Amino acid sequence: MSIELPVKGQTGFEPATLVFGIGNSGRSDDGLGWVFLDWLQQDSQFPGQVEYRYQLQVEDAALVSRAGRVIFVDSYKGTLPGGFQWKSCGRTNDFEFTSHVLPPRAVMYFCRDLYGKSPPADILMIQGSSWGLGTEVSPAAKHHLASALRFFKNKVLS
Amino acid sequence: MNTTSRKITIDPVTRVEGHGRVTIQLDERGKVERARFHIVEFRGFERFIQGHPYWEAPLLVQRLCGICPVSHHLAAAKAIDQVYGVDPQDLHPTASRIRRLLHYAQVFQSHALHFFYLASPDLLFGINAPVQKRSVGAVALEHSDLARKGIQMRQFGQELIKALAGKKIHGITAIPGGVHKNFYPEERDYFLQENETPSIDTMIEWSQEVVAFIKDYHDRHFSWLDSFASYPSGHLGLVGHNGTHELYDGCMRAIDSNGEVTLNDVHSDSYLKYFGEGVEKWSYMKFPFLRHLGRKSGWNRVGPLARLNVCDSISTPLANQELCEFKAYTNGRPNNHTMHSHWARLIEVLHCAEQIRNLLTDRTILDEVERPPVNRRPEGIGIIEAPRGTLIHHYKVDEKGSITKCNLIVSTTHNNEPMNRAVQWVAQNVLDQQQEISDGMLNQVEVAIRAYDPCLSCATHSMGQMPLILTVLDAAGNVTAEHVKESNEYRTAS
Numbered sequence: 001m002s003i004e005l006p007v008k009g010q011t012g013f014e015p016a017t018l019v020f021g022i023g024n025s026g027r028s029d030d031g032l033g034w035v036f037l038d039w040l041q042q043d044s045q046f047p048g049q050v051e052y053r054y055q056l057q058v059e060d061a062a063l064v065s066r067a068g069r070v071i072f073v074d075s076y077k078g079t080l081p082g083g084f085q086w087k088s089c090g091r092t093n094d095f096e097f098t099s100h101v102l103p104p105r106a107v108m109y110f111c112r113d114l115y116g117k118s119p120p121a122d123i124l125m126i127q128g129s130s131w132g133l134g135t136e137v138s139p140a141a142k143h144h145l146a147s148a149l150r151f152f153k154n155k156v157l158s
Numbered sequence: 159m160n161t162t163s164r165k166i167t168i169d170p171v172t173r174v175e176g177h178g179r180v181t182i183q184l185d186e187r188g189k190v191e192r193a194r195f196h197i198v199e200f201r202g203f204e205r206f207i208q209g210h211p212y213w214e215a216p217l218l219v220q221r222l223c224g225i226c227p228v229s230h231h232l233a234a235a236k237a238i239d240q241v242y243g244v245d246p247q248d249l250h251p252t253a254s255r256i257r258r259l260l261h262y263a264q265v266f267q268s269h270a271l272h273f274f275y276l277a278s279p280d281l282l283f284g285i286n287a288p289v290q291k292r293s294v295g296a297v298a299l300e301h302s303d304l305a306r307k308g309i310q311m312r313q314f315g316q317e318l319i320k321a322l323a324g325k326k327i328h329g330i331t332a333i334p335g336g337v338h339k340n341f342y343p344e345e346r347d348y349f350l351q352e353n354e355t356p357s358i359d360t361m362i363e364w365s366q367e368v369v370a371f372i373k374d375y376h377d378r379h380f381s382w383l384d385s386f387a388s389y390p391s392g393h394l395g396l397v398g399h400n401g402t403h404e405l406y407d408g409c410m411r412a413i414d415s416n417g418e419v420t421l422n423d424v425h426s427d428s429y430l431k432y433f434g435e436g437v438e439k440w441s442y443m444k445f446p447f448l449r450h451l452g453r454k455s456g457w458n459r460v461g462p463l464a465r466l467n468v469c470d471s472i473s474t475p476l477a478n479q480e481l482c483e484f485k486a487y488t489n490g491r492p493n494n495h496t497m498h499s500h501w502a503r504l505i506e507v508l509h510c511a512e513q514i515r516n517l518l519t520d521r522t523i524l525d526e527v528e529r530p531p532v533n534r535r536p537e538g539i540g541i542i543e544a545p546r547g548t549l550i551h552h553y554k555v556d557e558k559g560s561i562t563k564c565n566l567i568v569s570t571t572h573n574n575e576p577m578n579r580a581v582q583w584v585a586q587n588v589l590d591q592q593q594e595i596s597d598g599m600l601n602q603v604e605v606a607i608r609a610y611d612p613c614l615s616c617a618t619h620s621m622g623q624m625p626l627i628l629t630v631l632d633a634a635g636n637v638t639a640e641h642v643k644e645s646n647e648y649r650t651a652s
Contacts, residue, residue, distance in 0.1 A: 058275070058294055059309045066354070093299060102295075110298050114306055 017048035017156065018067035020104075022074040024054055029128025029141040032075035036126065039149055046157070056102040058110055065115035071156065072104040073148075075141075076125035083144030086151065089121035124148060180603055182585045188592060193578075193585035204564045212241045212538075212555045213334050215564075219551070220328050222568070223613055225271065227328050228264035228319060229544035229569075232257055233551040235332030236407070236540030241555055242334035243533030246407050252525040253337045258406050259517045260322045260331050261542070265405060266361075266510040267315025268545035269462075269503050272611045273368070274308025277500055280605050281375060286598030304371075307364050310356055311507075317355050318514070321345045336529035346518055358515045362476070365508040369480055372501045387496040387580040387606035390415030392448075392457060393464035394572060396543050397423060401470030403481070403509065405543040411468045412448060412458050417492050420448060420456075426541040429550055433567065443574045446567055457575035460547025461610060462502035467492045474516070477509035496580055499609045534559070544569045546611050570612045580606035 019040065025031035037050045051063065056072075064070050072089060091108040104123055112118045126148045130138040137145065183191040207218055216234040220227035235257070239249060246254070275294040282301060283291040290296065298305040316326040322341065323329025330338045349358050356364075376383055394412040398404035401411070401423075410429070412421035424432060436445035436453050447456035458464065466485070472478040484493070484505060493502075517523055540551045547569030554563040584603045589595060 058298060058305075059313050062309060062313070062354070093295060106295060110295070114298055114302050114309075 016067065017069045017071065018064065019046075019048060019050050019071045019073060020053055020056065020060070021050065022053050022056065022072060026133065026135060028130040028132055028134040029075050029137050030131055031135070032126045032128055032137055032141055032145060033073045035137055036073045036124075036145060036149065036152075039145065040152070043149070056104065056107050058102065058107075060102075060107050061110035061114055064107060064111045064119065064121075065117040067119050070108070070119050070121040071124060071152075072121070073124045073126070075128040077128060077131070080125060080127045080144075082147060083127045083140075084148035084151065085125045086155065087123050087125075089123045091118065091121075124152060180581055180607075182581075182589060182603075184589070188590070190582075190585040190590045193582045204566055207564045208561055210561050211559050212238055212553065212561055213559075215551075215553060215561060216332050216334075217330060219566070222566075224327055226264065226268055226544050226546070226613055228260055228323070228331075229542060229549055230551070231323075231330075232261055232332060232406070233540040233542040233544070233549045234553075235334070236542065237538035237551045237553050238334045238540070240538030240540075241535055241553060243535055244335040244530055248530065250336060250527050250529070252340075252522055253527045253529075255517055255520065255523045256322060256337045256341055256527070257332055259341070259514065259523065260319060261406050262510040262513045262517070263315045263318035263322070265543075265545045266507060266514065267312045267319070268611075269507045269510070270308055270311040270315060272545075273500060273503060273507075274305065274312070276611070277608055278304070278308070280601070280608065281500070285602050285605050286596075289597060289601075292601065307367070311361060311364060314349070314355050314358075314361050318349055321348070333529075335532070337527050340525075340527055341523055343524055346524065349514075349518055358511065358518055362508070362511045362515060365504070365511045366476065369501075369504045369508055372504050373483075376498075376501060383497040384495050386602075387583045387609065388494055389496075389579050389583060390494050391459050391576055391579070392420060392451075392455075393467040393492060394421065394458035394460050394548055395465035395468040396541065396548065397469050398473070403465060403469035403472040403477075405465075405506075405510075407542070410541065410548065413468055413492060415492055415494055417490075420451060426539050426550075429539065429541065429552070429567075433550075435567065435571075441574070444567075444571055445574050446572050447575075458572060459576045459610075460569055460572040461499060461545075462506050463493060463496075463499040464547065465543060466502045466505065472505075472509050474509050474512035476512055477505055480505045480508060496606065496609045499611075503611070546570055546613050547572055568613070570610070573610045573612060577607050577610050577612060580609070 019037065021033035021035075021037035023030045023033040025034045034052050037052060040046050041050060049067070051060075053060070070089070076085070089108055090105045091112055092105045093109045093113075104121065108118070108121050126141070127144045128138070128141045130141065180193070182193045185191050203219060203222055207215060210218060215238050216231050219230045219234045222230050236246065239246070249257075274297070278297055278301075279287070279292040279294065282297060294305070294308075297308075319329065320326045322345075323331040323338075332338070349355070351357050352360065392412055392414050394410065396404040396408035397411045398408040409423040409425055410421055410432075411419065411423050414420050421432060432448055432450070433446055434449045434453070434456075436447060438445065445453070445457065447453045448458070449456065466481060469481075472481045484498075484501060487493070488495075536556075537554045538552070542549050548567075549569050550565070550567040552563075552565040553561055556562050581603055584606050588599050588602050592599065
């Protein structure tokens with residue numbers, strides 16, 4: 001049935017990994033987070049849970065609270081060495097004035113504040129270059145995406 | 159005192175769905191000359207849906223909105239049912255129940271979103287609170303129990319929508335003359351039990367708590383809530399048999415500010431006879447009015463406050479008890495207190511929760527749905543009460559089944575004139591002849607608009623920053639000062 005139950009793959013000893021892909025697949029490279037999740041599920045037996053998001057919401061903190069580890073994958077407007085960057089996600093309450101935009105660090109802050117849980121969290125940023133209307137990511141972004149996925153497999157799955 | 163006229167612009171208005179702008183023109187003495195709420199988005203749905211096959215309409219028009227797609231889905235479905243050849247009373251009873259369940263879930267989650275995420279910061283922290291306090295984030299930090307419940311109430315509604323439509327946003331439930339899928343016991347049982355999503359019994363309990371919260375808040379702040387942005391107006395909404403509160407299918411009833419009936423339980427088929435739409439050069443949103451009363455006095459509020467004003471009773475006991483108390487406050491006369499919209503909205507939250515339990519515990523909701531045979535007609539009109547008010551969808555199709563005409567009067571359109579009146583009220587009562595316009599004063603403009611929970615088009619996904627800009631112009635139109643609000647603070651533009 002189509003209900004979000006506890007994180008898939010979760011066992012009594014090892015809560016599973018939750019990966020958010022953030023973006024808009026109708027906006028070219030803004031959809032890198034979604035395409036990453038597509039590739040991740042096609043190319044490996046990823047045992048965790050994936051979630052596609054246009055934007056993060058406060059209620060995502062509840063989902064995060066049930067995960068053993070959280071990774072946020074998003075596109076990056078700018079230049080990154082090697083085309084992607086992996087970094088630890090902090091927990092701060094410096095959210096925006098609008099509830100339409102919530103950064104990962106704010107979700108992690110709400111998770112700790114509302115649910116008393118602080119699973120380890122990381123961010124994977126993938127360099128994009130094309131941001132207009134369109135459902136295809138650019139060739140350059142695809143190259144960065146492949147590099148980021150290789151890194152992810154070594155870092156998280158091995 | 160300033161010696162030049164000034165124009166204040168609030169763009170975009172925050173914590174509403176979609177993008178709007180407010181302009182307030184002050185004269186040399188700082189007196190308000192004009193205040194307007196502009197809708198600056200253009201969507202064009204009525205036009206580009208032409209040529210599509212009629213059965214696509216309930217799917218396509220959902221994209222009008224990311225918050226209330228279910229309302230557009232169901233209003234279009236009701237209209238397309240008629241094109242298919244099925245009137246509401248001829249729809250399979252279980253199909254009607256499933257659609258109603260979907261609709262109550264939608265109203266429940268939308269109202270929860272509005273109250274907890276958008277409106278509660280103004281109530282909990284005050285309208286003059288620093289901008290970093292005026293967000294759901296601050297509510298979560300300082301009122302975590304309320305925030306947790308708000309999050310889970312919204313989640314409950316969204317999960318129920320997902321169970322019925324396949325997705326929380328832009329799913330599919332209704333098809334011409336029926337529903338896309340049956341409702342299964344394991345899906346139903348999930349919402350009757352405590353899970354990661356609390357049960358419907360818990361939702362009713364929490365809904366009662368939040369109604370108690372707003373009544374207590376009113377007791378402590380009645381002078382502000384009773385007066386702020388209040389003005390006499392007409393009220394419009396659907397009613398069911400015997401004048402009961404109705405969200406899914408009924409007749410249209412309107413009353414004036416004194417309670418006199420101005421539209422007497424009219425069937426949806428005749429809406430064109432009674433409603434006209436005015437236009438202004440400064441807004442893409444139209445101004446609906448009752449033809450027989452004219453543009454000047456025929457406008458009506460819609461939404462929770464209007465619905466509670468036009469109905470005689472509510473069909474569920476707990477919400478009806480609250481309705482009696484709500485009506486008693488104004489001695490049974492129409493309630494024209496704009497800020498009481500929040501109170502009315504929370505009574506509807508309770509009603510929806512009760513209705514959801516009624517439907518979940520009705521065994522016939524699990525019955526197999528049969529679709530009647532097609533018997534095509536050239537036209538269909540669907541009217542529904544969306545969370546924000548009366549929503550009208552009207553389609554005409556040719557002999558091939560292609561849509562040739564589409565007319566949509568969305569809830570927020572009815573509230574166009576009322577929102578402009580609310581902005582005018584704040585301009586005249588708060589901003590008039592003030593030498594310095596503070597952030598708190600500007601927020602009061604938004605507080606007045608927010609009471610209507612306008613949905614200006616949440617499906618729009620903007621790229622990049624969305625700052626709130628305050629611009630002050632002199633009489634010649636030159637920018638004399640500009641403030642840009644980004645994240646948690648105002649900065650003065652260089």
